[in-house]
Amino acid sequence: MKAVTAFAPATVANVSCGFDILGFAIGDMGDRVKVSLSDQPGLRVVSITGDGGRLPLEAEKNTCTVAIQAFLDRLNANQGLDISLMKGLPLGSGMGSSAASAAAALMAVNELMGTPFTKTELVPFAMEAERVACGAAHADNVAPSILGGFVLIRDYAPLDIVKLPVPEGLYTTLIHPHIELRTADSRSVLRRQISLQDAVVQSGNIAGLISALYTSDLKLLGRSLKDVIAEPYRALLIPGFYELREAIQKAGALGSGISGSGPTLFVLSESREIAAAVAKVSEEVYAKIGLGVDVSVAEVNPIGAYVIESV
Numbered sequence: 494m495k496a497v498t499a500f501a502p503a504t505v506a507n508v509s510c511g512f513d514i515l516g517f518a519i520g521d522m523g524d525r526v527k528v529s530l531s532d533q534p535g536l537r538v539v540s541i542t543g544d545g546g547r548l549p550l551e552a553e554k555n556t557c558t559v560a561i562q563a564f565l566d567r568l569n570a571n572q573g574l575d576i577s578l579m580k581g582l583p584l585g586s587g588m589g590s591s592a593a594s595a596a597a598a599l600m601a602v603n604e605l606m607g608t609p610f611t612k613t614e615l616v617p618f619a620m621e622a623e624r625v626a627c628g629a630a631h632a633d634n635v636a637p638s639i640l641g642g643f644v645l646i647r648d649y650a651p652l653d654i655v656k657l658p659v660p661e662g663l664y665t666t667l668i669h670p671h672i673e674l675r676t677a678d679s680r681s682v683l684r685r686q687i688s689l690q691d692a693v694v695q696s697g698n699i700a701g702l703i704s705a706l707y708t709s710d711l712k713l714l715g716r717s718l719k720d721v722i723a724e725p726y727r728a729l730l731i732p733g734f735y736e737l738r739e740a741i742q743k744a745g746a747l748g749s750g751i752s753g754s755g756p757t758l759f760v761l762s763e764s765r766e767i768a769a770a771v772a773k774v775s776e777e778v779y780a781k782i783g784l785g786v787d788v789s790v791a792e793v794n795p796i797g798a799y800v801i802e803s804v
């Protein structure tokens with residue numbers, strides 16, 4: 494039976510000031526999904542590795558199968574499919590774990606079915622998976638995971654996705670303290686209303702960030718990494734957040750923020766050396782706090798999801 498395997502990378506959603514509307518794909522860590530044609534009707538998750546046995550096998554709960562079901566529904570198709578998921582990302586980390594599974598699954602099934610959709614057209618199917626994973630159909634992880642690079646979701650109704658330029662010489666340090674934060678939980682601490690003053694501050698920073706990407710002005714990019722909407726509430730859920738931020742600034746970073754809904758922090762730097770220095774001070778801060786941490790340095794992933802093998 495024909496089978497296709499695809500990969501989709503980790504993502505940094507929000508990029509500080511762009512709550513639910515900005516994200517970028519990062520590095521070469523991600524999830525792999527194999528989708529095989531089957532004689533049996535319906536969708537089956539036949540195996541999951543790398544998740545410590547924690548992810549659901551039920552088709553209506555796993556983000557791979559939820560996304561594929563939305564894809565098949567749009568085609569009015571009811572092809573039986575077997576799905577194998579190889580998790581490469583930690584759950585509840587803020588690195589777009591649920592999104593990477595959905596994005597890889599869609600790349601694979603799209604290839605298997607003769608590529609009826611463009612990459613951009615796959616995004617709404619992956620958003621349905623996010624709705625199941627965290628209660629909100631946000632696109633700022635799934636869109637960059639599928640498309641690569643920096644992506645703006647200008648509007649959700651109707652969906653308007655804009656690919657943004659990736660400036661050269663940008664390095665990201667990802668700091669993942671060993672706690673787990675469910676996106677649904679870190680969305681529940683947010684305020685439903687914001688003040689006019691905060692709206693003005695946030696708009697200025699989003700505009701600054703977009704401008705910085707087009708002009709490759711890395712200092713402006715760093716200055717624009719400010720979030721007055723989500724970070725003040727989510728920072729309280731991340732041990733050592735303010736201490737870490739101070740150490741990061743002293744190490745010479747351009748700026749930093751919470752990756753997606755946390756607990757991972759992303760830090761942007763203009764050289765690999767500074768990004769490595771940020772990694773070192775982060776390990777020191779967490780050693781002092783007594784909490785384990787994984788730290789890595791990566792560049793923006795410009796490609797996004799891709800097909801690895803079609804047999």
Ligand SMILES: Nc1ncnc2c1ncn2[C@@H]1O[C@H](COP(=O)(O)OP(=O)(O)OP(=O)(O)O)[C@@H](O)[C@H]1O
Nearest residue numbers: 556585586587588589590591594626675676753754
């Ligand atoms: N294939 C899957 N991969 C990952 N998570 C999945 C998958 N299928 C279902 N889920 C559910 O999604 C939730 C994990 O998503 P969550 O949004 O908390 O983490 P994340 O994707 O790493 O974070 P973030 O969206 O902040 O980047 C878990 O509750 C998990 O059960």
Ligand SMILES: N[C@@H](CCO)C(=O)O
Nearest residue numbers: 506513631676753754
């Ligand atoms: N924009 C989403 C991203 C989750 O990774 C949030 O901040 O809740």
